[in-house]
Amino acid sequence: MTDQTMGEAPFGALLEDPEEMRRSGYEVVDAIVERWANLPEGPAWQGATRDHLQPLLHGPAPEEGRDLEGLLNTIIRDVMPYAGRIDHPRFLAFIPSSPTWASVLASFLIAGYNVFQGTWLESSGPSQIEVTVLDWFREWLRYPAGGSGVLTSGGSAANLLAIVTARETAGNPERGTLYxxxxxxxxxxxAARVAGIPSERIRPVEADEVGRIVPAALRAAISRDRAGGLxxxxxxxxxxxxxxxxxxxxAELADIAxxxxxxxxxxxxxxxxxxLDPGVRPLMAGLERSDxxxxxxxxWFYQPYETGCLMVRDPALLERAFRIAPDYLQDAEWGPRHVNFCDRGVQLTRIFRALRVWLSVQRYGMAAHRAAISRAIALARGAESRIRELPELELLAPQSLGIVCFRYRGGGGALAGEELDDLNRRIQDEIVNSGFAMMSSTRLRGHLSLRFCVLNVRTTAEDLARVLDRIAAVGRRLDIQRSKL
Ligand SMILES: Cc1ncc(COP(=O)(O)O)c(C=O)c1O
Structure with missing residues (x-):
C-alpha cells in the first residue's frame, strides 16, 4: 500500500473538517431562514436569460477546490434568486408548494445520512417509517386494511407505476386501451407512452363545462372499443x-370500472x-373504491419536491408488476412483512422520503395540516367572491378546491376572441414581470383564462385581493391604451 492509498491527501481532500462543516451548515440554515422571513417583500418570480447567467456561472470544472463560503455566497446571490419563489405568498401559478420547516430539516438529514431505502436489510428503521406513513395515507383515503403503496419522486412517476400495474394485472393486453x-x-x-401504450389507444373522454368527465361518454367509449376488438x-x-x-x-367511475x-x-x-377537508370529503366519495x-x-401536503406517492388497494399487484429478484439481492429477503420498497417501483436506490412527511406530521400534528388545506380552499372561495364583485373581471370556471379561473373583460365586456385573449396575456405578463405575483394561464373552452391556485400557508386574503385589484387596474390601463390605437 502506498502512502496515498492510506487516506492521506489527495483522497482525504474530499472530506471536510468538522468545524468547517458546522460553520457552513449554519450558514446554509441562516440563508434559508432569512429567505423565508423575507419572502413577501421579494419578488414572487425572477428569471434571467442565458446571456445574463452564462457569464456569471459558466466555466470549466476547476482543478483545485475553492473556498466554501465564497461558493455558498455565489449560489445564494447568483443562482437561487433566478427562479420562481414557489413558496412566496403571491406565487399562485401552476401548483405551488410550500414545505414545512420540519420537512426541510428532514431533507437535510436524509441527504446527510444518505440511507439506501431500496431494501429492508439496508434500511429497517426508515422502511418502517415509510410503512407507517403509507398507513396514514391509507386511513385518510379510507382504503381497506392491507392497502399500502410506495413513495415516488412525484405524481408523474406514481401515474407511471399505476399504468404499468394496471396493464400487468390485465395480463398485458396487446390491444389495451385506457380511458x-x-x-x-x-x-x-x-406515462402511457413510456409503458408502450400508443396515443391511439388512449381515449380522452369528454368533460362537462366544469371539467368533470361525462360518465355516459366513458361507457360509450368502452363499448365502442370492445365492439372494435380493443x-x-x-x-x-x-x-x-x-x-x-x-x-x-x-363513485360513478368506480361503478363503471x-x-x-x-x-x-x-x-x-x-x-x-x-x-382531509370535511367539506371536500363527500365530493371524493368513491375514491376509496379505486385500485x-x-x-x-x-x-398539498406541504413537503419539499420529490415527495410523491402511489397508493394501491393491493400491494401484491404492485409488487407483481415490478419485483425482480436477482441473485445479488438474495440477502435482502426478510420475509413478507418486511417490505423491500425497490419491489414497488422503478427505483432500486431510493432516498428516505417518508421522513419528511413523518417529521412534519409529528411536529405540527394532523389538525394543523388539515387546517392549512381547509384555509387554502376558503381563500380560493374568497377570491372567487371578489372576482364576482369586481365588474372588470369574470369567472371562467367556479372555484374548486384551491383553483379559480377567470379573466379580465375587455372593452367593458365587448371585446372577444383573440383580442381578449391577447389583452389577458398582456395583463399576466405585466404582473409576472413586475415580480408582484406569479400566476399562470390556461385555456378553457377555447379561451385564455387566468388562473390562481391557492395552497401556501403564507398566502392571505389580502394578498389575493391585492393581486386581483392589480389585475383590474393593469387591465383598465391596457384596455384604454388599446382603445386609443
Ligand atoms: C393532477 C396532476 N397529476 C399529476 C401531476 C404530476 O405530478 P409531478 O409534477 O409531481 O410529477 C400533476 C402536477 O401538477 C397534477 O396536477
Whole structure:
C-alpha cells in the first residue's frame, strides 16, 4: 500500500473538517431562514436569460477546490434568486408548494445520512417509517386494511407505476386501451407512452363545462372499443384536475370500472389530500373504491419536491408488476412483512422520503395540516367572491378546491376572441414581470383564462385581493391604451 492509498491527501481532500462543516451548515440554515422571513417583500418570480447567467456561472470544472463560503455566497446571490419563489405568498401559478420547516430539516438529514431505502436489510428503521406513513395515507383515503403503496419522486412517476400495474394485472393486453378525462394531467399520456401504450389507444373522454368527465361518454367509449376488438383495461379519474380543480364523479367511475372489470386509478396528485377537508370529503366519495391513487405530498401536503406517492388497494399487484429478484439481492429477503420498497417501483436506490412527511406530521400534528388545506380552499372561495364583485373581471370556471379561473373583460365586456385573449396575456405578463405575483394561464373552452391556485400557508386574503385589484387596474390601463390605437 502506498502512502496515498492510506487516506492521506489527495483522497482525504474530499472530506471536510468538522468545524468547517458546522460553520457552513449554519450558514446554509441562516440563508434559508432569512429567505423565508423575507419572502413577501421579494419578488414572487425572477428569471434571467442565458446571456445574463452564462457569464456569471459558466466555466470549466476547476482543478483545485475553492473556498466554501465564497461558493455558498455565489449560489445564494447568483443562482437561487433566478427562479420562481414557489413558496412566496403571491406565487399562485401552476401548483405551488410550500414545505414545512420540519420537512426541510428532514431533507437535510436524509441527504446527510444518505440511507439506501431500496431494501429492508439496508434500511429497517426508515422502511418502517415509510410503512407507517403509507398507513396514514391509507386511513385518510379510507382504503381497506392491507392497502399500502410506495413513495415516488412525484405524481408523474406514481401515474407511471399505476399504468404499468394496471396493464400487468390485465395480463398485458396487446390491444389495451385506457380511458381518462380530456382534462387529465399530461403525465398520464407520457406515462402511457413510456409503458408502450400508443396515443391511439388512449381515449380522452369528454368533460362537462366544469371539467368533470361525462360518465355516459366513458361507457360509450368502452363499448365502442370492445365492439372494435380493443381491450379496455384502465379507467383514470381525477381527484382535482390541474386546470380547474374539478373532481370527477368518482363513485360513478368506480361503478363503471367495476362493472367492466377494469383497473380504476384516481389521479389525486393535486387534490387528493383535500379529502382531509370535511367539506371536500363527500365530493371524493368513491375514491376509496379505486385500485390505485396518486398523491403528491410535495403539493398539498406541504413537503419539499420529490415527495410523491402511489397508493394501491393491493400491494401484491404492485409488487407483481415490478419485483425482480436477482441473485445479488438474495440477502435482502426478510420475509413478507418486511417490505423491500425497490419491489414497488422503478427505483432500486431510493432516498428516505417518508421522513419528511413523518417529521412534519409529528411536529405540527394532523389538525394543523388539515387546517392549512381547509384555509387554502376558503381563500380560493374568497377570491372567487371578489372576482364576482369586481365588474372588470369574470369567472371562467367556479372555484374548486384551491383553483379559480377567470379573466379580465375587455372593452367593458365587448371585446372577444383573440383580442381578449391577447389583452389577458398582456395583463399576466405585466404582473409576472413586475415580480408582484406569479400566476399562470390556461385555456378553457377555447379561451385564455387566468388562473390562481391557492395552497401556501403564507398566502392571505389580502394578498389575493391585492393581486386581483392589480389585475383590474393593469387591465383598465391596457384596455384604454388599446382603445386609443
Ligand atoms: C393532477 C396532476 N397529476 C399529476 C401531476 C404530476 O405530478 P409531478 O409534477 O409531481 O410529477 C400533476 C402536477 O401538477 C397534477 O396536477
Amino acid at each position: 381518462l378525462s380530456g382534462q387529465a394531467h399530461g403525465s398520464l399520456e407520457r 381491450e379496455p383495461f384502465l379507467v383514470v379519474g381525477n381527484a382535482g384536475t390541474t386546470n380547474t380543480g374539478a373532481i370527477d364523479p368518482l 367495476r362493472g367492466e372489470g377494469l383497473w380504476y386509478h384516481v389521479d389525486g396528485a393535486y387534490g387528493g389530500f383535500a379529502i 390505485s391513487v396518486t398523491l403528491d405530498p410535495h403539493k
